[in-house]
Amino acid sequence: MVSPKKTDALLLLVFHEPTRQRLTELLQGNGYAPKPVPDLGGVLAALKGQDCATVIVDCEAVTRYSVGLYSRIKASCRYCRVILLCDKAHKSHREIIRQAMEIGIYACLLAPYEDWEVLAMVRYYPRKEIPRKTRNV
Numbered sequence: 001m002v003s004p005k006k007t008d009a010l011l012l013l014v015f016h017e018p019t020r021q022r023l024t025e026l027l028q029g030n031g032y033a034p035k036p037v038p039d040l041g042g043v044l045a046a047l048k049g050q051d052c053a054t055v056i057v058d059c060e061a062v063t064r065y066s067v068g069l070y071s072r073i074k075a076s077c078r079y080c081r082v083i084l085l086c087d088k089a090h091k092s093h094r095e096i097i098r099q100a101m102e103i104g105i106y107a108c109l110l111a112p113y114e115d116w117e118v119l120a121m122v123r124y125y126p127r128k129e130i131p132r133k134t135r136n137v
Contacts, residue, residue, distance in 0.1 A: 009053035009077075010122060012036045013043050015060040019085065019113070023056065026115055032122060040065050040072065047076040054106075054122060058085045059093045067099045081106035083121050085113060 010027065012034050014020040020036055027034040037043050040061075047053055055073055062069055062084070073080055082105040086093040089111075097108055107121050 009046060009050050010034045011043055011046055011053065011055045013040065013055060013057045013061045014085065015064070016058055019058060023113075023118065026118060027122065030119055040069060043073060044076045047073065047080065050077045050080070052079040053077045054081050054083065056083045056085060059087070059090070059096050062096050062100070063092070067096075067103060070100070070103050070105060084108040085111070087111040 010032055012020055012023055014023060014036070024034050024036060034056075035046060037046060043055060047055075057069065065072075070082055073082055082100075084097070084100050084105055084107070086097050086108060087110065088094055088097065100108055109117055109121065
């Protein structure tokens with residue numbers, strides 16, 4: 001196992017167990033420290049105090065929490081990016097993908113998820129300048 005890279009929070013809100021396990025192993029094997037979270041509350045708690053983060057969600061998470069999931073994540077972490085995992089073969093996923101793209105999530109990966117796609121989404125982060133907190137002296 002590769003030692004973890006210094007990165008922003010990397011959260012997995014993925015309800016499909018085999019996918020969550022595969023992503024966890026892939027990311028850990030490439031030096032990342034993904035944190036699987038059991039529900040939206042866990043995501044919001046983990047994002048508290050974070051300036052930047054990446055949250056990978058699957059379509060089941062969006063189905064459970066609605067598209068409001070994205071705005072709640074963004075409200076918790078201003079520079080958070082959301083990566084959606086879907087399978088366009090499922091008719092219900094097509095609407096989820098359309099809504100996500102209209103809202104402006106960072107990316108949508110379609111099954112089968114190639115290792116290089118996942119790693120590219122996690123690795124590349126076009127950062128915006130984050131204002132530094134200043135102290136009153």
